[in-house]
Amino acid sequence: MSLRFLCILYGLLAAAIPAWPQKEQWKDLSPHATKLVTTEDGVQLEVLDWRGSGPALVLLAGLGATAHYYDAIAPALAARYRVVGVTRRGHRGSSAAPGGYGFERLAEDVLRIIDAMGLNNPVVIGHSFAGEEMHVLGGRHAAKLRGLVYVDAAFNRGDEADNGAYNAVARTVPAAPSPQPSDLASLTALRAFLEKYGGAGPEAYLRTRYRTNADGSVGGLWAPDLSIRQAIAKEIRAAYNPYNPERIRVPALAIYAVPNSPDDLIRRGSSDRLPFSELLPRALDDPALHDRVEKLFLLTRERVRNHEKWFEAFAERGRVVELSGTHDLIISNPREVLEQIQTFVSSLRQRR
Secondary structure, eight states: OOHHHHHHHHHTTSOOOOOOOOSSOOOOOSSOEEEEEEEETTEEEEEEEEEOOSSEEEEEOOTTOOGGGGTTTHHHHHTTSEEEEEEOTTSTTSOOOSSOOSHHHHHHHHHHHHHHTTOOSOEEEEETTHHHHHHHHHHHOGGGOSEEEEESOOOOTTOOTTHHHHHHHHTTSOOOOOOOGGGGSSHHHHHHHHHHTTOOOOHHHHHHHEEEOTTSOEEEEOOOOHHHHHHHHHHHHHHTSSOOOOOEEEEEEEEEEOOSSHHHHHHHOOSSOOOOTTHHHHHHHOHHHHHHHHHHHHHHHHHHHHHHHHHHHHEEEEEEEEESSOSOHHHHSHHHHHHHHHHHHHHHHHHO
C-alpha cells in the first residue's frame, strides 16, 4: 500500500481541527458551476461542472482532496469533452455523512451523480484512492461506463510483501523537508514551499485542502469532525481486509508515477517520495548515499512493476503508461496526463 496513502489515512485520526474564517475574500476563477447533488437521504455531494461537449468525463480526486484538485486541467479537457468533478462524502464541500465510506457505497455515489447530471457512458478518471471506487464501477457497473483512467491509482493494496525491504532503504535516504512555521505564515508562503517539492496545485484546491486561521496563517490540513474521521478510517480499513476487488470489464488506462533513474527519483519524485533536488549534490559527493539512492530507485521500479503486472491481470482491456513525476501527476505532469487522456478517449471513440 502506498506510503503517502497510509499517511493520509492515519491523518484522518488527527486531533480535531475547526474551520476558521478566511481573512480575505477570494473568488474561484476556474470556469465551473458548483452544484450540490443528493445521493441518498441527508447526503449531498459537491459537483463541479465545467460543461463542454463530446464524450463525458467524471473526475474523482484522491483521499482528502476535493474536485478542485482538477481546477487547472479540467478547462483544457472541457475544450473537447463534457466534464464534471465530484467531491466525495466526508470531504470539504460535501456532506460529512456518519457512514457510507466503503468502496461500494462510494461507487454508488458516483453512479448517482452520473444519472443526476445526465451523463451517457462516461469515462471515469481518478487519482490515488479513487482507484478503489473505480474498481467497483468497472467490475460491477461496466454497462454504465465507456472506460477508466487510473492516475497513479491502480495499486494492489492487499500486497504488502515489499514494504519491509522498501521502508528499510527509504529510511536511509533523506526525504524532502516538512514545511516550517515561516512556510505556514500564509497560503502564499505555503504555495511557494509546495512548488519546490512537486507542485502546489490550483488555488481553490489549496483553500479546500488546508484550513486558514483568522490572521491568514495556515493551520494545517482540513478534516471533518473526529467521529466522521473515525468512521472513514474504520470503513476503509475494513474494505482492505481482505482486499479482493472484482476484475474490471471496461477498457482502462493505468498511469504510474515512476522515475527513470536514481537522479530522476531525487529530481522528480515517485508515487511514494516527493522530489528533493537539494539532495542531488550530496548524493553525487557521497558514494554511500548514492548507492542507497540507487537501491531505493531499483526497489521503486520493482514495486511499481509488481503493481503493473497485477493491473494487467486485473483489467481485461487494460494498458499501462509510466510517467516520471510525483504521486500528484495531475499537478506535476499536467500536459502529459492530458495527452494520455486524450489518446485513450480517442481510442474508445474509434472502437464504438
